[in-house]
Amino acid sequence: MISDALSRAFSLLDQDMLGYLDAVEELTDAHEADETVLAVARTxxxxxxxxxxxxxxxxxxxxxxxxxxxxxxxxxxxxxxxxWPCPVIDAAHTYLKDPTSIYPDLGQRSR
Ligand SMILES: [Zn+2]
Structure with missing residues (x-):
């Protein structure tokens, strides 16, 4: 069993990573200028x-x-x-082949 503090730390880390992914996704979408997309993609x-x-x-x-x-x-x-291949490898392979398939699995977005 993990403590409340550790649980909160994990939650903040998850939110931070999801926020980072949202930012990269937004800065590389079709509405951004090509220079922005290139700069974000390179880094x-x-x-x-x-x-x-x-x-x-x-x-x-x-x-x-x-x-x-x-x-x-x-x-x-x-x-x-x-x-092996374990569920982590299976999931990565599935999402690399079809990136849109992750959204119904996450249950938070539809693309
Ligand atoms: Zn594994």
Whole structure:
């Protein structure tokens, strides 16, 4: 169980990251000047790629084909680990192939 303070810190971090993504999205949409889109893309696309690479890099298969990034779960009286590709890899692959598919999943926007 996490404390209220830690829960609030996680909530603020989530809001901060979502706010950052909203800002990048708004500054690169079709209504912005090409110079703005180019400047934001040059600085923020590498950051977004690094975030995705870092996330995916944690979710690699071990020699048994189990994900090293997903937490073990207690199932049937023992710890088990998630087979790779895990849900994190599946989700990243799905959203990279079809970015609009994330919005119904988030339940907050429709594009
Ligand atoms: Zn995983």
């Amino acid at each position: 923020e696309v590498p950051r977004l790629i690094a975030a995705l690479r870092g996330t995916l890099g944690n979710h690699q298969a071990d020699i048994l084909g189990l994900c090293l990034g997903c937490a073990p779960t207690w199932t049937d009286g023992r710890f088990t680990r998630t087979p």
